[in-house]
Amino acid sequence: QPTPEEIINGFEGVLGPVRSYRPSHPKGLCAAGHFTATPEGSRLSVAPVFSGQRVNTIIRFGVAGANPQADDRARSTRGLGIRFETAAGDVLDMANISAPIFGAPNPTVFLENLRVRAPDPATGRPNAERIAAFVAANPAVTRQGAWLGATLPPASWATTPYWGVNAFRFQGQDGQVRHARWVFEPRAGVQRLTAEQMQSLPRDFLADEIRARIAQGPVEFDMVLQFPGPGDDVTNPTVAWPDDRPRAVVGRLTVTSVAAGPGGPCDPISFMTLDQEPGISFSDDPTLHARAAPYAVSLSRRTN
Numbered sequence: 001q002p003t004p005e006e007i008i009n010g011f012e013g014v015l016g017p018v019r020s021y022r023p024s025h026p027k028g029l030c031a032a033g034h035f036t037a038t039p040e041g042s043r044l045s046v047a048p049v050f051s052g053q054r055v056n057t058i059i060r061f062g063v064a065g066a067n068p069q070a071d072d073r074a075r076s077t078r079g080l081g082i083r084f085e086t087a088a089g090d091v092l093d094m095a096n097i098s099a100p101i102f103g104a105p106n107p108t109v110f111l112e113n114l115r116v117r118a119p120d121p122a123t124g125r126p127n128a129e130r131i132a133a134f135v136a137a138n139p140a141v142t143r144q145g146a147w148l149g150a151t152l153p154p155a156s157w158a159t160t161p162y163w164g165v166n167a168f169r170f171q172g173q174d175g176q177v178r179h180a181r182w183v184f185e186p187r188a189g190v191q192r193l194t195a196e197q198m199q200s201l202p203r204d205f206l207a208d209e210i211r212a213r214i215a216q217g218p219v220e221f222d223m224v225l226q227f228p229g230p231g232d233d234v235t236n237p238t239v240a241w242p243d244d245r246p247r248a249v250v251g252r253l254t255v256t257s258v259a260a261g262p263g264g265p266c267d268p269i270s271f272m273t274l275d276q277e278p279g280i281s282f283s284d285d286p287t288l289h290a291r292a293a294p295y296a297v298s299l300s301r302r303t304n
């Protein structure tokens, strides 16, 4: 298993030093709102955020990649980071993406996929042959890109689903433990850019769009759990479960305001999901277990 430092060094090998902004989704906007679990959510999880009381949230909408000036029209993922803070002080962080699958099946392949893209010392450029050989040997790293290539980008941060991708274990009020993945589904409906809009819209349209939208009223998402069926792998985030699996609407996220400029209260936050035994505990997905510690290393490097 790679160490957290090795993973962040892997990012730095490709991007250069991580000193001021996030190595992933550096472009983004901070927002705020609240979350309220449905009665079904309270039944399915004993975690404090699912009590059914209104929980305050700090939210970060992001654009994937490593470029703080990323193009909002690109076929990359959009991000939804959420910090839930209950009145009693319980905190839950999560970082979700606008694709149902991740780009690596486990942390070792994730790190190798970074390392192979670092500039070759001999030429100063990434070695295309080595990358091609790595991808051929690890086809799972192509799945997310294939999904994004076949899907038009979101027309708004408010009109795409955001998947949590990794599976978790939810312990319900009945004491039963159930594996599930979650998705935040836009109450405004799913709307994607047209091919024409991908050319005509300004490359930084997302922030203006969400500001104008929220000035008219809150932006809402339903948090939905999806449960695995027989044979569904709970440990591999590069494979989505079939759409016909049972689902439950467990809460409503309401976004009520957006920060005036970039940064704001989200800058010192890293949306790292911790194991919240017993209500929302980790599955055996190794990628999930490899997330929080590198997020902490990244936060420390970019804020110190």
Ligand code: HEM
Pocket (backbone or CB within 6 Å): 007, 021, 022, 023, 024, 025, 028, 060, 061, 062, 078, 079, 080, 081, 095, 096, 097, 102, 106, 107, 110, 163, 164, 165, 166, 237, 269, 270, 271, 287, 288, 290, 291, 294, 295, 298, 299, 302
């Ligand atoms: C081995 C697995 C992973 C590693 C090593 C990793 C690493 C990182 C790091 C280092 C950051 C920057 C943290 C910071 O400086 O605050 C980050 C941000 C992010 N990651 Fe991951 N990640 C992994 C898996 C995932 C998965 C599966 C998802 C999707 C569900 C995801 C979604 C995001 C998002 C949306 C952000 C930006 C959040 C924000 O706006 O602050 N990551 N990741």
